[in-house]
Amino acid sequence: MKDVNALLLTLAADKEVREDPYPIYREFRSLGPVLVANDNFALATTYESAAQVLRRSEFGKSPDREDRRRSNISSLRRQDLPPSMLFQDPPNHTRLRRAVSQFFLPTNLETLREKLKDIASRLFGELRDSKEPELISSFALPLPVWVIGDVLGVPAEDRFTLQPDVSKIAKTLDFNFNQDDSVAKEAEASSARLISYFEELIEEKIKNPREDLLSAIVSNSASLDVPLSKKESCSMAMLLFAAGFETTGNLIGNATAALCHSPSEYKRFLDGDVSTREAVDELVRFDSPVQLDGRVVEKEVDLFGVALPEGLFVATLLGAANRDDLVYEDPDALSLSRTGPAPMSFGSGAHFCLGSYLAKMELGVYLELIRGLKTPITIQDYRRKESLTLRGFEEMYLLV
Numbered sequence: 598m599k600d601v602n603a604l605l606l607t608l609a610a611d612k613e614v615r616e617d618p619y620p621i622y623r624e625f626r627s628l629g630p631v632l633v634a635n636d637n638f639a640l641a642t643t644y645e646s647a648a649q650v651l652r653r654s655e656f657g658k659s660p661d662r663e664d665r666r667r668s669n670i671s672s673l674r675r676q677d678l679p680p681s682m683l684f685q686d687p688p689n690h691t692r693l694r695r696a697v698s699q700f701f702l703p704t705n706l707e708t709l710r711e712k713l714k715d716i717a718s719r720l721f722g723e724l725r726d727s728k729e730p731e732l733i734s735s736f737a738l739p740l741p742v743w744v745i746g747d748v749l750g751v752p753a754e755d756r757f758t759l760q761p762d763v764s765k766i767a768k769t770l771d772f773n774f775n776q777d778d779s780v781a782k783e784a785e786a787s788s789a790r791l792i793s794y795f796e797e798l799i800e801e802k803i804k805n806p807r808e809d810l811l812s813a814i815v816s817n818s819a820s821l822d823v824p825l826s827k828k829e830s831c832s833m834a835m836l837l838f839a840a841g842f843e844t845t846g847n848l849i850g851n852a853t854a855a856l857c858h859s860p861s862e863y864k865r866f867l868d869g870d871v872s873t874r875e876a877v878d879e880l881v882r883f884d885s886p887v888q889l890d891g892r893v894v895e896k897e898v899d900l901f902g903v904a905l906p907e908g909l910f911v912a913t914l915l916g917a918a919n920r921d922d923l924v925y926e927d928p929d930a931l932s933l934s935r936t937g938p939a940p941m942s943f944g945s946g947a948h949f950c951l952g953s954y955l956a957k958m959e960l961g962v963y964l965e966l967i968r969g970l971k972t973p974i975t976i977q978d979y980r981r982k983e984s985l986t987l988r989g990f991e992e993m994y995l996l997v
């Protein structure tokens with residue numbers, strides 16, 4: 598049996614693992630719920646250990662330990678922007694999250710549903726009419742870019758020009774020992790462009806507020822005692838714009854692949870034997886667009902008998918947690934009417950994904966469109982993204 602370091606090398610370097618990381622996750626789980634690796638970090642490999650790391654107060658984001666973080670975040674720091682709420686601990690995290698949380702409540706997001714359906718049917722129609730229907734660039738990415746752009750108040754003509762810069766930053770999030778410096782350099786240039794774009798947009802929203810989230814942030818509509826500064830508003834705008842579309846685009850692609858590889862479950866869905874909501878929940882579990890999350894140990898702690906010293910980074914294997922047979926029966930099977938705990942795909946605890954309802958709504962609208970076809974779509978060809986952290990497809994050609 599391989600040890601944890603050998604498994605990590607395979608995970609980081611082996612191309613086949615990109616195709617299917619789940620067998621290697623099983624090997625990690627069989628070594629134990631908490632594993633300490635050579636390279637001065639640990640891994641939480643099961644549902645319960647990952648949940649504890651994400652929820653317990655001994656673990657945090659440690660924004661002051663910036664040097665430990667990946668290049669994109671330090672590049673943002675160099676450009677004098679405060680870390681967004683994603684990289685903050687309470688009490689500042691609580692304050693920043695409060696500035697926007699009411700906009701992401703289901704009751705508020707449901708008001709977007711009809712508009713979301715309209716744009717989704719238009720994009721889906723265009724996808725079907727094209728000579729070589731390619732799901733990712735024609736539907737899976739444009740849909741969430743359109744939606745979050747609309748929520749935030751990013752002018753329609755700018756949304757798609759900003760998207761490539763966000764994708765470049767997303768690349769630096771990968772867990773890959775072989776990543777070359779050019780990826781970090783490109784990300785730095787991209788973050789500089791995004792920062793100046795959003796700084797300008799914020800000035801515009803201060804001058805001419807509209808009915809959108811960015812205007813609400815700059816006018817302190819959440820009535821915070823300490824409103825967000827311009828720089829904090831800029832970090833927030835970039836986070837919200839970026840967090841939503843690469844992930845949701847990957848979710849739509851991964852869900853399509855999962856259905857196509859499980860024809861009997863796909864048929865049950867088409868026949869109406871399972872609800873859209875059940876299907877969405879299981880597809881989110883089955884192949885999560887975010888495979889890795891993590892925290893820094895802020896106070897020495899014993900987790901499942903393993904002593905974790907202060908300052909150690911603990912990576913939580915969300916994809917492995919979602920396939921843990923201690924909590925899910927037959928976890929490697931897609932089972933659309935599955936019951937069980939909520940998957941770890943959106944994280945857990947104080948940083949639980951703010952956009953989870955929105956992402957699930959977008960997937961649900963897509964599933965209803967493909968259910969309307971009555972016959973299953975098929976995948977003709979595809980190319981996967983290199984990234985393991987953000988798991989998804991670069992291209993997926995369909996017969997639709």
Ligand code: HEM
Pocket residue numbers: 651682683684694745836837840841842844845848885886887890891941942943944945947948949950951952953955956
């Ligand atoms: C399938 C799609 C998505 C997945 C899998 C996903 C996953 C995640 C995960 C795992 C986290 C937790 C990170 C942590 O532990 O610190 C997170 C946080 C976050 N997500 Fe998502 N996300 C998705 C879509 C979205 C969308 C559509 C939005 C917004 C438009 C969004 C906004 C955020 C924000 C703002 C946070 C940080 C919350 C905080 O720090 O308190 N996400 N997401």
